[in-house]
Amino acid sequence: xxxxxxxxxxxxxxxxxxxxxxxxxxxxxxxxxxxxxxxxxxxxxxxxxxxxxxxxxxxxxxxxxxxxxxxxxxxxxxxxxxxxxxxxxxxxxxxxxxxxxxxxxxxxxxxxxxxxxxxxxxxxxxxxxxxxxxxxxxxxxxxxxxxxxxxxxxxxxxxxxxxxxxxxxxxx
Amino acid sequence: xxxxxxxxxxxxxxxxxxxxxxxxxxxxxxxxxxxxxxxxxxxxxxxxxxxxxxxxxxxxxxxxxxxxxxxxxxxxxxxxxxxxxxxxxxxxxxxxxxxxxxxxxxxxxxxxxxxxxxxxxxxxxxxxxxxxxxxxxxxxxxxxxxxxxxxxxxxxxxxxxxxxxxxxxxxx
DNA sequence: GTCTATAGTGCGATAGAC
DNA sequence: GTCTATCGCACTATAGAC
Numbered sequence: 001x002x003x004x005x006x007x008x009x010x011x012x013x014x015x016x017x018x019x020x021x022x023x024x025x026x027x028x029x030x031x032x033x034x035x036x037x038x039x040x041x042x043x044x045x046x047x048x049x050x051x052x053x054x055x056x057x058x059x060x061x062x063x064x065x066x067x068x069x070x071x072x073x074x075x076x077x078x079x080x081x082x083x084x085x086x087x088x089x090x091x092x093x094x095x096x097x098x099x100x101x102x103x104x105x106x107x108x109x110x111x112x113x114x115x116x117x118x119x120x121x122x123x124x125x126x127x128x129x130x131x132x133x134x135x136x137x138x139x140x141x142x143x144x145x146x147x148x149x150x151x152x153x154x155x156x157x158x159x160x161x162x163x164x165x166x167x168x169x170x171x172x
Numbered sequence: 173x174x175x176x177x178x179x180x181x182x183x184x185x186x187x188x189x190x191x192x193x194x195x196x197x198x199x200x201x202x203x204x205x206x207x208x209x210x211x212x213x214x215x216x217x218x219x220x221x222x223x224x225x226x227x228x229x230x231x232x233x234x235x236x237x238x239x240x241x242x243x244x245x246x247x248x249x250x251x252x253x254x255x256x257x258x259x260x261x262x263x264x265x266x267x268x269x270x271x272x273x274x275x276x277x278x279x280x281x282x283x284x285x286x287x288x289x290x291x292x293x294x295x296x297x298x299x300x301x302x303x304x305x306x307x308x309x310x311x312x313x314x315x316x317x318x319x320x321x322x323x324x325x326x327x328x329x330x331x332x333x334x335x336x337x338x339x340x341x342x343x344x
Numbered sequence: 345g346t347c348t349a350t351a352g353t354g355c356g357a358t359a360g361a362c
Numbered sequence: 363g364t365c366t367a368t369c370g371c372a373c374t375a376t377a378g379a380c
Contacts, residue, residue, distance in 0.1 A: 013350065027368055029352065063340040099279075100272035107275060122340070125312050125333060130340040132308030139304065140297050161297060168235040168294070168302040169341050185375065198345065201377070 001084075004039075004091050009098065036101045039088060043105065047112055050074045054116040063122050067113055067134030068162050071141075075154045078145075089146040110135045137161045173259060176211075181267045208273045211260060215277065219284055222246045226288040235294045239285055239306030240334050246310075247326045250317075261318040282307045309333045 003012045003020060014035050018028045032038045053073025057066040078085055092098040113131035114124075122130065141157035175184045175192060186207050190200040204210045225245025229238040250257055264270040285303035286296075294302065313329040320329075 014352085015350085024369055025351090026353095026370075030367080033352095035351070062342060096276065100276045103275040103279060104268065104272045107271075125316070126336050126340045128312050129308060129333060129337045132311065133305045133337060133341065136301060136304030136308060140300055144297070161301060164298050165301045165305060166341055168298045169305065169338055170234060186377090187375085196345080197376095205377095207376070 001087060001091075005087065009091055009095050036098055039091065039098060040101055040105055046074050046077060047109055049077055050109060051112050051116045054113060055119065057120075059120075063117050063120075063126060063130035064134060064162070064166075066117065066120060067130055068137070068158065070113060070116070071134060071138050071158050072155055074138075075158060078154055086146055089142075093147075106135055106139065133165060137165055173256075173263075176263050177259065181263055181270065208270055211263065211270060212273055212277055218246050218249060219281055221249055222281060223284050223288045226285060227291065229292075231292075235289050235292075235298060235302035236306060236334070236338075238289060238292060239302055240309070240330065242285060242288070243306060243310050243313075243330050244327055247330060250326055258318050265319075278307055278311065305337060309337055 003016055006012075014028050015025045017035075017038065018025045021028075028038075032041060050070045050073065053070035054066050056073070057069035061069065092102055110128070110131045113134060114128040117127035117130060118124070137158060138161075141154065141161040144157050144161075145152055145154045175188055178184075186200050187197045189207075189210065190197045193200075200210075204213060222242045222245065225242035226238050228245070229241035233241065264274055282300070282303045285306060286300040289299035289302060290296070309330060310333075313326065313333040316329050316333075317324055317326045
């Protein structure tokens with residue numbers, strides 16, 4: 001993170017990162033599958049919270065509301081991360097290759113969420129659709145949270161986005 | 173496509189591709205920003221159809237239905253492509269890096285669709301949410317179309333997925 | 345067209361923990 | 363003595379500079 005903030009992601013080589021950590025390039029690649037992954041490892045906690053939140057949602061929640069419960073559970077974690085998510089997101093926003101990795105991670109979250117819904121008895125393709133729609137809610141809320149003017153409440157942004165999604169899916 | 177089908181994407185080098193086309197590696201990179209892009213260039217037509225379809229939707233369509241109209245317009249094109257989309261998708265499905273590129277392209281479609289909705293007077297963040305949800309519909313329908321058992325109707329799959337999405341967003 | 349930097353891999357050597 | 367982490371080095375392919 002220090003190096004990425006100093007010189008930017010592209011101008012930081014894996015050798016630079018390894019040297020700063022007191023290791024060699026070879027060892028870096030023992031821990032991270034590729035250079036991008038260094039910014040994305042350690043996010044398994046988020047997915048676990050997400051999935052657990054879906055499982056713990058009230059049984060009579062509709063699929064999308066169950067996903068929303070998972071998103072809010074996940075949002076709890078962000079409250080404890082301080083400035084880190086904002087800095088990290090700024091780096092990602094500046095690099096298309098990092099955005100690609102971000103998208104595939106979110107896509108994995110959607111797949112996990114769809115699985116959690118199926119556990120609740122939701123059939124396909126409804127489970128996958130609700131999961132993807134829920135992730136759309138998260139993307140928009142998170143984007144507002146990181147790029148927005150001041151310290152906003154991520155939970156509230158998620159709830160607002162969810163209501164907004166429901167509003168655009170019914171005839172005007 | 174020939175080389176990718178013969179040896180797989182990973183085991184085909186840019187030099188191989190260039191040689192098969194009677195060109196040099198350097199010329200390949202004049203046409204394609206990177207190796208992956210060779211499978212994704214030429215898709216601008218799809219996005220244009222998509223956006224035009226949204227603009228042409230009935231004025232009283234709700235945002236999501238306008239997106240659906242765009243998706244169906246885009247689906248018209250696939251009817252003319254024969255076996256190509258299925259072959260292409262099989263190659264993409266086998267390679268995570270290609271999936272990343274696919275996701276960022278779809279994300280660009282969503283951004284374009286959100287723009288088209290704003291042209292129709294839909295405010296943010298509703299426009300982006302409807303666009304992302306609509307793309308979710310496309311992803312699921314397209315996935316069924318390419319991986320499904322037999323020659324199915326993409327239009328019908330899109331309509332079904334749309335109905336399914338609406339169903340999972342309302343209380344049970 | 346040439347030349348170079350960097351990502352990423354394969355393999356073997358080495359050192360330390362238990 | 364075994365197991366594991368790091369290292370060193372050679373090598374290929376992408377990608378970009380000139």
